[in-house]
Amino acid sequence: MKNINNDMKDNKAKGRKVIGCFPLYPPLELFHSLGLVPVTLWGLKDSIPTTGKSDRHLQPYACSVARHLTEFLLSENGAALDGLFMYNACDTLRNLPEIINCGLADTGRSLPIFKIHLPMAPREQTESRAYLRARIKMLINELEEAYQVTFSIEKFRQSVSLYREMRKLCKALETLVANGRMSYNEFSRIIRDGWFVPAEDQLLALQKILQDRPLSKREHVPSAVQSRIVVSGILPPPLHMIQAFENAGLTFVGNDIASQNRALFYTPAMVDDPADYYVDFYNHHYPCTTLLYTADRRVAAIRELILSTRAQGVVFIGEKFCEFEYFEIPHLEKILKDMGVPTLFLEVSIDDNDYSEAYVTRIETFAELIGSANQGGRYAE
Amino acid sequence: MPNEDKLKAGHKKTEAGKRLSKMMINDYMRLHQKAGEGAFVVWIAIVVPAELFSGFENVVYGVPESHAAMSAGKGVGPLQCEKAERLGYSMDLCSYARIDLGTAFDGGKDSPTFGLPKPHLLISDNNNCSLLVKWFDVYHRTWDVPHFILDIPFCYEQQTARDLNYISSQYRDLIRTIETLSGQKFNIDRVREALEHTKGALTNWKRFLKTAASRPAGLTVFDSFVQMAPFLTSRGTKALAEHYRLLADETEENVAKGIFPVPNEKYRLLWDNIAPWHQLNKMSSRLAALNANLIAASYTYCMGSLEGEFDLYPYDGGDPLTYLARIQNFSICPHGLELRYQAMQRAIETLGIDGVIFASNRSCKVYSLMQMDMLKRVTERLGIPSVMIDVDHADIRKYSEESVFTRIEALLEVIDAKRGAQTPR
Structure with a gap:
């Protein structure tokens, strides 16, 4: 596993201005076009194994995403950041900026924090485009002032192209995984490593991987691999858990993971105004439990994902204390049951590494269930 | 002494305390009665400005959070929570939500107020707690009841004019929505x-x-x-x-x-x-x-x-x-x-x-x-x-x-x- 702390130090050593972005879906292209290196602070657990500093500011019932994020920012590694960006992704994250400021103040540090409110009302109910446009324009002004840079539409276009290509290649890797040519473990690691390096570096890394393992045209249709599953959640399962799935003969043919497919799914067409671009980006974003206005599209998206990948089972990875996810799971489980698709729910908490063996039996049983269904053909769409 | x-x-029940009990009983009885007589019923989050409903002839509202608090006070909180947990709702979710889901999906059984009458419209907001939007989405999906989300920016500093205008424009959207769904006209006076x-x-x-x-x-x-x-x-x-x-x-x-x-x-x-x-x-x-x-x-x-x-x-x-x-x-x-x-x-x-x-x-x-x-x-x-x-x-x-x-x-x-x-x- 690549150490993100080294990436952060490398960015700093090269004189790059790095803006840390709270998960989930920040305006990466915008930051990039202004000469900043945006890093999305997902999945810090592997690099920040303890939460001692965070525990002085957050109760243990905050999710591990928030606790590791806070720990990272308060640690020495967080000093490599030149700013932070966040929006109202959830109740926990919206409370964090001031908590982080308190923690930084204790260590004599401070960071500029840029905040926007992302409208969460359904678009057919409330006209919020003008509001979002104004917030994006204000953000651009704030960034220009803070970093003494000037927004350029040309550079923005280049950044959009770069991220579009990067997302496209990430999707190509997903296809490799679905066809059994790449493990989901490797895929998750590659995607995760990409969050902490400049987009150009990530693009080069992706291109190299795909040169070594090129996709053929026929790979874009679902392959005939058996025991096909889709995984859903905020973060992918921990690597040792993925290993347990793959050891049990299950193939991840698709994902509804916030840090993967939900984040990578959509890049808008280029327009002449970055505010319009982000109105489109957020309006048409892949449905996510945290984007409250996408709720009505979520069931359809999951159904489509299952049908298009011919998945035979769905695994929900519950990030402990993530209410947004937990409110939806019972409903989704019921719908999937009605579709004849078996589900498995596994909860991941901050100390799950200590209890990984407990999951193995459940994963193996789930694999057997799907395997027996294959033989009987019960779960054909 | x-x-x-x-x-x-010092702890003798005050006159205000006695009046409160009567008032709460009357509020819930009136809600059920009016709903039974055909009033348009909305369920709201506690900070939805309920004065807006006064602008309609026959709109009544229930407040699931308030009902959940009352249920907890009357000692039936765990009972209702367990019903929701049996339906798959995690014990880590807000206990108000679990009480409410447990009550609603059991038809109001064991509730001190017989639950709340079923809504024609759900109105949540995301400034007091955004998970409430997800909680109301459960009913929206299960019962196919429309769900109006008031989108209210969080306050790191006092409210700005821009946010105020954004919020009041949503009230106008809400009023139009109720007018359309209920067939009633709104009167600002x-x-x-x-x-x-x-x-x-x-x-x-x-x-x-x-x-x-x-x-x-x-x-x-x-x-x-x-x-x-x-x-x-x-x-x-x-x-x-x-x-x-x-x-x-x-x-x-x-x-x-x-x-x-x-x-x-x-x-x-x-x-x-x-x-x-x-x-x-x-x-x-x-x-x-x-x-x-x-x-x-x-x-x-x-x-x-x-x-x-x-x-x-x-x-x-x-x-x-x-x-x-x-x-x-x-x-x-x-x-x-x-x-x-x-x-x-x-x-x-x-x-x-x-x-x-x-x-x-x-x-x-x-x-x-x-x-x-x-x-x-x-x-x-x-x-x-x-x-x-x-x-x-x-x-x-x-x-x-x-x-x-x-x-x-x-x-x-x-x-x-x-x-x-x-x-x-």
């Missing part, structure tokens, strides 16, 4: 009238809370917790304004007569978080026995105030939607740490608070996840001893009375020690 007798005298009642109610609410400034205090925070209930179910009514007038009158009269809920009050405490609904009687009795009085709570002093403030922000007779938008963030949860601290500092200084109890509430992360830094700030900047206890506002299974009181007693010792250090030898 022996201490026990004094306590009994009725809302204006309702806001005058709200102004009267909140003026008297603040007068009631001000009796905490007397020594001993004229109230306990437990009185204010229970007396909040009709603000949620009767907002904008003449009956509420009258009830709060009588409540303030009676409390002020008691102070004048020397009748106090904790006559030997030695410790004046402030509570930060939602009320522990399942512990009101027990906690108030045990605190009173220690001569400790919780005299204020951020949960109750925010009603009628702007972000970061302590005093009333009254309706000025102007555009109702503008006023409602400006006061939309009156509860604590939409406020950032700086604003919460400002208001708490005012409360501490105005009421002569000796110590603060930060109730870390597993069921309300949005209220709780700033408390560790708030505690530090209150202790270091204001020199006020503080303690953090673990509670769940409605699920008694997540509460340990003994460990809570061990911490509270430690707080009282710190207050004593501080006083000892300040007393000249």
